[in-house]
Amino acid sequence: MHLFLLIGLVAFSAVAILCRELLKSAISLAVASIFLALLLFEMGAVYAGVFELSVVAGLITVLFITAIALTRGDGDVAEGRAQxxxxxxxxxxxxxxxxxxxxxxxxxxPAIQGSESGGFSQVLWNQRTFDLVGQVGVISAGVLAVLALFRREGGHGKGEGHE
Amino acid sequence: MSNLWVLNLGFAVLLVGVGLYCLLTMRNTVKLLIGIEVIAKGVTLALVAGGAARGNLMVAQSLAITVIVVDVAVIATALALVININRHTKSLDVRKLTRLKG
Structure with a gap:
């Protein structure tokens, strides 16, 4: 079962890269994320699996499909023949x-060590507090960057495009 | 368990290799982001597999979640950049970006 999930993960990742149509690539990537989430569940990493399933397979796929829809018709880029x-x-x-x-x-x-003490929330809040601060900073920076990229020029009645 | 760790690490290396191949050979900007995503999957797999093998699964999970959050921020910003570039160049071809030089 574990080997099957690993092979599925690599296979769908390769399909996502090699597929000519971007929409199919995005869907293949989502399926690969589902395989990875199942692997994480099987290894006992439930919280990471839930994040992978909801954020990567869900949110990032929606972002990719939105971007592909907004750039529709321009997605046909001639890749190298030998590729x-x-x-x-x-x-x-x-x-x-x-x-x-x-x-x-x-x-x-490396030798397997003894099991760690405390639950996930205890480890996350007590040992990895700096990570949490960094995550909040990264999310804020991402939101601000997207807002800055999609802002419209005010005052002169012009949009951001100057075609 | 250690054999399983080696198996997971081997497949994580394969994922990173596939993603690097995409970054080195593809010309479509959305495909390049998909390559970054595949590399992130390999890193997540290696982190959790290492944590599971050494009995530090909770720390590994928190690191994996950090990787996922950073990945989402990077992809969201990069896709916004791609859409803005597409409005100007009318293409997703990364070679068109050479016109931005100088």
Whole structure:
């Protein structure tokens, strides 16, 4: 089951990259996010799985589809011809190198330590407080950046486009 | 458990490799953002798998959530930039951005 989910995650990620139509790419990316969320659930990371499922598979997919809809008709960009043929070779070479390196890592895995004390909320609020402050800052910066990018010029009756 | 960690790490490396391939070869700006998203998935998988293997799953989860939040902010800002660039260049081709030089 775990291997099936991992293969599905990589396969749908590759489809998202190789697909010509952007809408299909965005949907493939959402399916890959669902596979990753299931993997996280299987490993016991319930909170990260919920975030992955709701934020990445949900919100980011909506953002991508909105952007694709707003740029409709302009999405046909001529990619390089060799790109589709090079990808399988690149992937195969990467997989071979990956297997060789991981086989060497098998005997050098850090020992499993004892289970940590406290629940998720205790760890998040007490140990990772600085992360939370950083997250609030990043979200605020993102909102301000999007607002700045979509602002309209006032006072002269002009929109932001000058076509 | 350690073998499972190696398996997860191997697939995380594959994801990062696929995303880097996209960033290096694609010309569509939306596809480039999809490549960034695939790399973020690999990082999230590696973080949680490492935490699960070492018994620090809660810390790993909080770090994974931080990665997801940063990823959302980056993608939202980048998509807004892409839409604005598209209004000016009428294209999603990243090569058209060379006209912004000098």
């Amino acid at each position: 589709r043929w090079v990808f399988p070779l690149f992937f195969l070479a990467l997989a071979v190198v990956d297997v060789l390196v991981m086989r060497r890592l098998l005997g050098r895995i």
